[in-house]
Amino acid sequence: MATATTLRAAFKPSPYLIGSAVLFVLAFVYAIYLEVTLGHVAFNTTNYGVFWGFPIVAYDYFLLTSTGLALVASLPLAVGIRSWDPVAKRCVWLAIAALVGGVAILFLELPHPLRALWATPINLQTASPLFWKILCVGAYTIVLALLAYAFGAGRGPAEVPRILAVVLGLLALAITLIAGSVYGMLVFRPFWFGSELPVVFLIESFMGGIAFFIFFTYAVHGFVADNLSENTRRLLAGPLGIAAATAVFLHLLFVLTRTVTGLWSYGEGMEVWRYTIAQPLYWLALIGGGLVPLVVFALPSLRAQPWLQMIGAFLVALGLLASRYEFMINGQLVPPFKGSWAPPLLEYAPSQLEWVLLFVGIFLANTIYAALESWSSTRER
Amino acid sequence: MTKWGMVIDLEKCTGCQACTTACAMENSRLPGESWQDVLFYHEGTYPNVKLSWLPRPCMQCENPSCVAVCPTKATYKTEDGVVLVDWDKCIGCKYCMIACPYGVRFYMDEKPVVQPDLREVFPGDGDRIWNPPYKMPDHLEDRKKGIGIQPKGVVSKCTFCYHKISKAPKGVADLDEDDPQTREYVPACVRVCPPKARYFGDLDNPNSRVNQLIADKRGVRLKEETGNKPQVYYLAGGGAPVIPGERSRGRG
Numbered sequence: 001m002a003t004a005t006t007l008r009a010a011f012k013p014s015p016y017l018i019g020s021a022v023l024f025v026l027a028f029v030y031a032i033y034l035e036v037t038l039g040h041v042a043f044n045t046t047n048y049g050v051f052w053g054f055p056i057v058a059y060d061y062f063l064l065t066s067t068g069l070a071l072v073a074s075l076p077l078a079v080g081i082r083s084w085d086p087v088a089k090r091c092v093w094l095a096i097a098a099l100v101g102g103v104a105i106l107f108l109e110l111p112h113p114l115r116a117l118w119a120t121p122i123n124l125q126t127a128s129p130l131f132w133k134i135l136c137v138g139a140y141t142i143v144l145a146l147l148a149y150a151f152g153a154g155r156g157p158a159e160v161p162r163i164l165a166v167v168l169g170l171l172a173l174a175i176t177l178i179a180g181s182v183y184g185m186l187v188f189r190p191f192w193f194g195s196e197l198p199v200v201f202l203i204e205s206f207m208g209g210i211a212f213f214i215f216f217t218y219a220v221h222g223f224v225a226d227n228l229s230e231n232t233r234r235l236l237a238g239p240l241g242i243a244a245a246t247a248v249f250l251h252l253l254f255v256l257t258r259t260v261t262g263l264w265s266y267g268e269g270m271e272v273w274r275y276t277i278a279q280p281l282y283w284l285a286l287i288g289g290g291l292v293p294l295v296v297f298a299l300p301s302l303r304a305q306p307w308l309q310m311i312g313a314f315l316v317a318l319g320l321l322a323s324r325y326e327f328m329i330n331g332q333l334v335p336p337f338k339g340s341w342a343p344p345l346l347e348y349a350p351s352q353l354e355w356v357l358l359f360v361g362i363f364l365a366n367t368i369y370a371a372l373e374s375w376s377s378t379r380e381r
Numbered sequence: 382m383t384k385w386g387m388v389i390d391l392e393k394c395t396g397c398q399a400c401t402t403a404c405a406m407e408n409s410r411l412p413g414e415s416w417q418d419v420l421f422y423h424e425g426t427y428p429n430v431k432l433s434w435l436p437r438p439c440m441q442c443e444n445p446s447c448v449a450v451c452p453t454k455a456t457y458k459t460e461d462g463v464v465l466v467d468w469d470k471c472i473g474c475k476y477c478m479i480a481c482p483y484g485v486r487f488y489m490d491e492k493p494v495v496q497p498d499l500r501e502v503f504p505g506d507g508d509r510i511w512n513p514p515y516k517m518p519d520h521l522e523d524r525k526k527g528i529g530i531q532p533k534g535v536v537s538k539c540t541f542c543y544h545k546i547s548k549a550p551k552g553v554a555d556l557d558e559d560d561p562q563t564r565e566y567v568p569a570c571v572r573v574c575p576p577k578a579r580y581f582g583d584l585d586n587p588n589s590r591v592n593q594l595i596a597d598k599r600g601v602r603l604k605e606e607t608g609n610k611p612q613v614y615y616l617a618g619g620g621a622p623v624i625p626g627e628r629s630r631g632r633g
Binding site: 039040041043044045046047049051052110111112113115116119120123124125127128129130131133134182186187188189332335336337338339340341 | 414420421422423434435446449450451452453454455470471472473474475478479480481483484487488491492493494533534535604606608
C-alpha cells in the first residue's frame, strides 16, 4: 500500500503525456459527436463497392505496426540477442500503444464491436481468416499485458520468461500473416489476390516496427542523439539501421513488381493499376516513403546521422500509411457487378469523421505510450 | 433434401424491373438498394450500340464465399440451400460484402442513393432502420433469418423470399405462380415476372422444371471460376456471354 502511494506520488505526467491526452479527448469527443449526430452516413463508404474505408486502413496500419514492434521485441526476448536488449522494453510499450490505438479506431467504426467480442469466439467459424485474426489479437493483447506486467515489476529483458516472448513472437507472426490472407485469398479481386500478400504484410509490418522504434527512441530523448546510450546509438546506426534498409528494399521490390505485373495484366479489375500510378500519392509513397529512407538507411555515412535517421523513420511510417491506403482503397474501386450505370472506377476520399478517427488512434496511442514510459521510468526510479 | 434454385431466361426477360419493384415491396427495401436488381450494360458507341441487361438476385451459392468469411457465422446456409443472415449475430464488419463476387449484399446505413432520404421521412422504431408504409406483417419478420425491415448496423441480402418458400409443401418439385397449390410460396420476383422469365424449383429433384430447363437450354452460372457454384442459372440461348466484360465494353 505504501509502495503504491509512493509510486503515485512519484509519478509525474510529462508534457508529452498531457498534450497527447488532451488532443485524444478532443478528437474522441468530436468523433462521437459526428457519429451521434450524423450516424453512419458520416463515413464515405457505399454499397457500390468501397465497403472498407479509411478507418479500416488506419486500424490495419496500427495493428500491423504493433505486430512489427512485437516481432522486433521478440528477438532479444525470445532468441536472446542480448545486444538488442535496449530495444525490447520500448518496442513492447509501443506495441501496446499501437494496438490500443488501432482497436479503438475499429471499435469506433464497427456498428457492433461488443457483439464481435462474444459472437466470434463462441461460433467457431474456422474457415474465416477474420475469426483467427480476432482470436489471435485477443491472445496477443493478453501476452502483451503480461509482458508489461513483467517489465513493470522491474524485470529486465534477460529476466522475462522466454516462453512469453516466444508466444508473443508467434502471435505477432500469425496476426500479420492472417491479415495478409484476409485480402490475398479473394480470388475474384485480382488487385488483392495473391499468395505473396501475407509475406508482403510481414515485411511491411517489420519495416513499420523498426521505423516506429527508431523515431520514438529519438523522440523520448528530446530528439538529441547525445542523450542516447552508447549501446542504443550503436544499435541504431548498425544492425537496426541495416534491418530497416533491408525491409524498405524488400517493400519497394514488392511494390514495383506488383505494379509492373498489374499494368501488364489483362484481367478485369486490374485496370485500377493505371489509375493507381496516375495518383501523386503512389509516387510520394514510393519515393518519399521508400527510396529516400532506403538511401538514408543503406548508406553507412547517412545512417550514422541521427537527424537523417529520424526523418527516414518518419518518412517510412508516413509512406507505409499511404501505401496501405492505396492497397486497400484501390482494391475496391472497380465496382463488382454493377452494370453500365456505375462508373468504371468508383471515387472515394476519406470523410471528416474518417480523418478524425485516424487522429483518435494517433493521439490515443501516443497517450498510452507516454503513460507507459512515465510509469516505467517512475518504477525504475 | 430440397435444394432451391432459380432459372432466369434472358431471352424472355424484358428488363422491365417488375422483379425489382416486387422485391422492394416484399422485403421493405430502400429505393436503389433492392436485393433484386436488373443491371444494364451497353457496348459500342452511337449509332452502333447494343444494350443488354441482367436480372441479378443473390446467387444463393452452393459453396458461398460470404458464409466462409463471416467471423461470427451470422451468414449461414440452410438445409434447403438458401444463404441467410442472422441479424442478431452480424457485427457489421462487411467482410461478406468484400467477399461476394456478385455484389448482392447491402449495408443500409450508408448515404442515401436517392433523395429525399426515406429513412428520415419514415423513421424506424426500435433498431429498425426505417418504417416503410409498405412493410410485411410483423409476424413474418425473423431477425435470425434476415427477414423483415433491416436493423441498423447489419448486412442484408436476398433470402429467396424465405418466409414464403420455407412454408411450401414438402417434396414439391417446382413453385409455380400458375399453380394454385404453390402460388403463395413463390418468391415475389418470380411471381410478378410479366414474360415469365423466371422459374423456381428444387435443383435436387430430377423432374423439376428448373432442372429440365437447365439441361434443355444449356443453363449457365455466373463467374464459375470462383468456385462459388451459384444456384441461380441463366438461359442465354447458348451463344453469347451472359454479361459483357469491361474490356469488351472499352472501359477497361
